[in-house]
Amino acid sequence: MVIAIREKPLKLLWLEAVMRRLFKNDIEFHYYQEQYRRLDAGFAGEQKVDREWHELLCPNTFFVLHNLCLKNTAQHMHQLDTLFICSQFIFVLEIKNIHGRLEFNQLTHQCTRTKADGTVEGFPNAFTQTERHMRFLKSLSYSLPIEGAVVIANPSAIIVNPSKVLPIFHVSGLHQHLQLLFKKHPQKVLTDDQLAQLVQGLLSKQTIPHIQTSIAPSRFRHGVLCPKCSYQHNMYFYRGIWKCSFCHYRSIEIFAEAMLDYQLLVSHSITNQQLRKFFKIDSIDTATRLLQKFQFPYTGTYKNRVYHLPENLLDYMKRFF
Ligand SMILES: [Zn+2]
Known part of the structure; x- marks a missing residue:
């Protein structure tokens, strides 16, 4: 069996x-x-x-x-x-x-x-x-x-x-x-x-299906969203932890789920600037630290670096928390 x-x-x-x-x-x-x-x-x-x-x-x-x-x-x-x-x-x-x-x-x-x-x-x-x-x-x-x-x-x-x-x-x-x-x-x-x-x-013989439909990223709620608030409120990053601005729920791992949303809805690759824009992060350094923490494979030099998000992103990111 x-x-x-x-x-x-x-x-x-x-x-x-x-x-x-x-x-x-x-x-x-x-x-x-x-x-x-x-x-x-x-x-x-x-x-x-x-x-x-x-x-x-x-x-x-x-x-x-x-x-x-x-x-x-x-x-x-x-x-x-x-x-x-x-x-x-x-x-x-x-x-x-x-x-x-x-x-x-x-x-x-x-x-x-x-x-x-x-x-x-x-x-x-x-x-x-x-x-x-x-x-x-x-x-x-x-x-x-x-x-x-x-x-x-x-x-x-x-x-x-x-x-x-x-x-x-x-x-x-x-x-x-x-x-x-x-x-x-x-x-x-x-x-x-x-x-x-x-x-x-x-x-x-399997064919990997891909999603045909695409929705403009501007139609999506940006940021890391709070699961305890049915994804209706944003979480902000402070001292290494994401905290909900509404219910104060705290989580480190929630970032993996937010990255999965980005991968599914926007792209399989991300730059420092795209990360800051999508997840509403003000600081370049914080974004750099986040990207480096997960050791995503990348191409390009420092300024134009493009990080490539692996398949099975949740499992991959779990190892780094
Ligand atoms: Zn909340």
Whole structure:
């Protein structure tokens, strides 16, 4: 059994930073807030399903891959939320964490959700998405049969008109469905080594997704923002500690989170001047000390020095506190 810990997708990290920094009266605040809510709920649903794998009784090795981003021959992206792979079959799971009454119209391929208050909303059709991913995996010509299902992570959701083409069930039905698949495909098609090779091959084909949207930095709240004040108040730097001007909360580590916001929303590199401007620091010396403390790799001479912010910035900066 190999289950990697699910990491937050980049888009969700980006939206979290947007929610911390975008002014509430920004013209697009509600648009991004809605995107954030959907993605955050989706991630919570995927985590709910992840807990099920640990209780799965499977005699053979299996792999569970998360957020696998692959490009097809037409260079279009396939983002597979969850992929279960064992030596008998590949199982594509499309996880939806939606509440309300979910109706799937087979003719129009439309999925609608009716909330308790009667509001009706359209959603991308999970069956169409799953079938698209399955076709793509088939095109990679693996010898394993490909299966797929839509899994509903919210127990209060009511499923209406389930598709006859693909199974749909609540997360509580996952174990039973897997047992059916093990029965349907009893034959081991691959050895453990071949299985590991297939998984390695898939992981090596990964494309790192990047954020297409960019928002002008002037639309963001600048400074190091106080988490205890829901990021609505600034913190100032005094004697090596950031202190909230409103609630007086003090933290050293909060600077890492603020730098992550800068990296996600503005740039992967920063100069002394940009640091002072974005984090509202008056003194060149303080900014220099902060930049040097974290030993960021840099290019350029002293005055024009550009510091390059590493991937996994939070983990990287943790070492220096
Ligand atoms: Zn505060």
